[in-house]
Amino acid sequence: MLDLRGLWCPQPVLRAKTALRGLPVGGALVLExxxxxxxxxxxxxxxQTGHRLAAQERREGGLFVFRIVKAA
Incomplete structure (x- = not known):
């Protein structure tokens, strides 16, 4: 799980890209x-990268939560 609260474009995507490199295929990454x-x-x-966006949710207080599953 990555807590990306307070970070602005393009930082959330860049940090997700880096974190996904360390996951095995089929592993899941949750972004807040x-x-x-x-x-x-x-x-x-x-x-664009071929990974699967398994979940996307908008929560109270302006929190956006995403679950990405790493592809091959």
Whole structure:
């Protein structure tokens, strides 16, 4: 899990990219973000890199939570 609260574009995606490198194929990474642009950036990142966006949720207080599953 990555706590990316308070970080702004492009930091959340760059940190997710780095974290995914250390995961095995099929491993999941959960991101907690406060930057509203992550609603666009994270799904786009997952599509472009071939990873699967397994969940996307907007919670109270402006928290955005994403679950990315690493592809081969």
């Amino acid at each position: 973000c406060t930057d509203p642009l992550t609603e666009i950036d994270v799904p786009h990142f997952a599509r």
